[in-house]
Amino acid sequence: MLANDTVAQKKMVPNQPDYRKIGAPLPPFVLQKTTGGAFTNTNLKPGKPVMMMIFSPQCEHCAYTIDSIKNNAALFKNTQLVLVAEDRNKQYMKGFISKVNIGANPLFKNIGTERGNLVYYIYNYQILPQVNFYNSNNKLEKSFTGTAPFDSLKMYIK
Numbered sequence: 001m002l003a004n005d006t007v008a009q010k011k012m013v014p015n016q017p018d019y020r021k022i023g024a025p026l027p028p029f030v031l032q033k034t035t036g037g038a039f040t041n042t043n044l045k046p047g048k049p050v051m052m053m054i055f056s057p058q059c060e061h062c063a064y065t066i067d068s069i070k071n072n073a074a075l076f077k078n079t080q081l082v083l084v085a086e087d088r089n090k091q092y093m094k095g096f097i098s099k100v101n102i103g104a105n106p107l108f109k110n111i112g113t114e115r116g117n118l119v120y121y122i123y124n125y126q127i128l129p130q131v132n133f134y135n136s137n138n139k140l141e142k143s144f145t146g147t148a149p150f151d152s153l154k155m156y157i158k
Helices: 005-010 060-071 087-099 118-124 152-156
Strands: 030-033 038-040 051-055 080-086 111-114 130-135 140-145
Touching: 051 118, 060 152, 080 087, 080 118, 087 111
Parallel strands: 051 080, 080 111
Antiparallel strands: 030 038, 030 111, 051 130, 130 140
């Protein structure tokens, strides 16, 4: 998104926060889970941090990041994991889940597509995946893009 687009967005929706800035709240969302049903921001457990990853099921970097998360699942004692792809990727989701072998893993239960404004609000239009960490008050703490080494992410997982 260009800087002018951000200005235009704020003019269209007065007093809307810039969800990409550190300290911004997690925006409302409705995730259509690949396994069926929906998961929304209201389903997040209060007082627990959130790791939200925007990804594409056709992205190799995204698959590598998922493998790293899977290999470090024990670190996610208190951090909630939400994996979001754009709704236009819905047809590729089941194949991706099978490819990265996370179908039965409870850590990955909140994976799906979103057709609302979540990706538009938080994606900074750099390299996928984008991993956002929200603190226990659902405020943006840190954002990583592309092939950030998992060691960089670890310090934000609780």
